[in-house]
Amino acid sequence: MSRDRDTLISAEQNREMFDRIAKNYDAANHAISLGMDRSWRRKAICLLNPFDGGRYLDIGTGTGDLVFEILRLAPGAAVTGIDPAEQMLELAQNKAGEFPVSFVVGDAMNLPNENNTYDGIVSGFCFRNIEHRQKALVEMLRVLKPGGKLVILESTYPQNGLVRFGYRLFTPLVPIIGKMMGGGSAYKYLIASIEDFPAPDAVVEMVETAGFEDVRHRPLAFGAISIFSGRK
Ligand SMILES: C[S@@+](CC[C@H](N)C(=O)[O-])C[C@H]1O[C@@H](n2cnc3c(N)ncnc32)[C@H](O)[C@@H]1O
Helix, strand or coil: CCCCCCCCCCHHHHHHHHHHHHHHHHHHHHHHCCCCHHHHHHHHHHHHCCCCCCEEEEECCCCCHHHHHHHHHCCCCEEEEEECCHHHHHHHHHHHCCCCEEEEECECCECCCCCCCEEEEEEECCHHHCCCHHHHHHHHHHHEEEEEEEEEEEECCCCCHHHHHHHHHHCCHHHHHHHHCCCCCHHHHHHHHHHHCCCHHHHHHHHHHCCCEEEEEEEEHHHCEEEEEEEC
16 A cells, blocks of 8 residues: 555545535444444543533534544533534534534634634544644644643554554444445545555644644544644
8 A cells, every 4th residue: 555645635625525425424433433432432532531611622523423522521520512514513513512512614724713722632543534733733732721631532554464454354344334425435435544644743743843742642542533732
């Protein structure tokens, strides 16, 4: 597999794709992850360690599951979910019911916040899709308060050869499941974008280059999922 292949699509193509698959996004997600996506989100939010009264931002919130996970641990936190895809946000808003959350249309590369606003930022399965990732990291650092924490949950290509073999047996099924659930070619892009996403060490380096400290990588699901964290 060539690391030179570039599956990155523009911010506008991203928005269109996620708006198109929004309706079945949650169901497809649970099916493709064999129901494990909930536990991965839970682990990411445990690491974020939100507290009542704190302010949190979920970047690429989609249908809002990480926002709800923050509120489960810290019901008194003020949480904002941001995403360019309005159809995804509409579903998030419907799921929110009485939860006091705000969902805002916006882009990771140009966050609509003052400097030093948030105690914590989380981003789940979004970072891989961002057109200019380094720019987004600099924005995340800017809006975090000093001492604030960043947690990025992402699908990664397993580094171990044996695991990679098993992974490659499973992944051809993903576009088929996705297509059956109305996702068209989006799930073909998903697999290609995971294979092309930088290796965990390179992601750690990107987060450090943006200016974060204490940057760590924690592999889950034998390296098919990664949690990256850092502090301002
Ligand atoms: C795979 S979904 C993940 C949704 C949710 N975080 C989750 O855990 O299920 C990726 C989301 O990132 C959003 N996204 C893509 N590019 C983005 C960007 N530049 N800034 C903010 N969000 C973006 C998409 O619109 C989409 O809703």
